[in-house]
Structure formats: C-alpha cells, structure tokens
Amino acid sequence: xxxxFAGIGDLGKMMTAAREMQGKVDEFQKTxxxxxxxxxxxxxxVRVTANAKGELQALDxxxxxxxxSEKQVVEDLILAAIRDAQDKxxxxxxxxxxxxxxxxxxxxxxxxxx
Numbered sequence: 001x002x003x004x005f006a007g008i009g010d011l012g013k014m015m016t017a018a019r020e021m022q023g024k025v026d027e028f029q030k031t032x033x034x035x036x037x038x039x040x041x042x043x044x045x046v047r048v049t050a051n052a053k054g055e056l057q058a059l060d061x062x063x064x065x066x067x068x069s070e071k072q073v074v075e076d077l078i079l080a081a082i083r084d085a086q087d088k089x090x091x092x093x094x095x096x097x098x099x100x101x102x103x104x105x106x107x108x109x110x111x112x113x114x
Contacts, residue, residue: 025100033055035051035096041080048081
C-alpha cells in the first residue's frame with residue numbers, strides 16, 4: 001500500500017517557496033513606490049516626477065511659459081511630460097520585475113503576477 005503522506009515533505013517545501021516568492025513580490029511592490037523617474041517636455045520646461053508605479057508625485061513648470069496666449073501649448077507640454085514619466089515608470093517597473101525574476105531563478109521572460 002502506497003503511503004498517502006509520502007509527498008507532504010515536498011508540499012511543505014513548495015509552500016515555503018511560495019511564501020518566499022510572495023514576500024519578494026511584496027518587497028518588489030514597495031520598491032516600485034520608492035523608485036522615481038522624471039518625464040519632461042519642451043526641452044525641460046515642464047517636468048513631472050512619478051514613482052515606478054506611475055503615480056505622479058511632482059510637477060515643475062518653468063515660469064517663462066506662463067503667457068496667457070500660450071495656454072494650449074502649456075497644457076500640451078504638461079500632458080506630454082506626464083506621458084513621458086508614465087512611460088519611464090513602466091519601463092523601470094519592467095526592468096525591476098525582470099531583475100527580481102532572475103534573482104528568484106525564474107526563466108527569462110517569465111512575468112510575475114502583479
């Protein structure tokens with residue numbers, strides 16, 4: 001008769017590995033909150049700071065562009081800087097995710113569940 005509890009040791013190892021992986025994913029998420037990127041437009045006239053999760057943290061506008069007749073230009077520059085910061089945040093998050101996956105011994109290109 002086969003022992004029904006023979007694989008429990010392996011199951012325990014799998015559960016431990018799953019908890020460790022979850023801890024690393026949680027740490028990764030916290031890291032994304034602390035990493036910052038700066039998006040800009042108009043040769044730096046508008047700068048947006050975001051964390052690697054894409055959450056906007058700061059906006060810096062050079063005062064030289066505050067001309068009432070240029071309202072649309074300023075709005076376009078702000079949107080362009082936001083998009084730039086969000087694109088950089090996504091790239092940074094992907095790079096950090098690949099680094100974490102490599103650290104955990106996962107195959108290249110495997111995406112972690114976020």
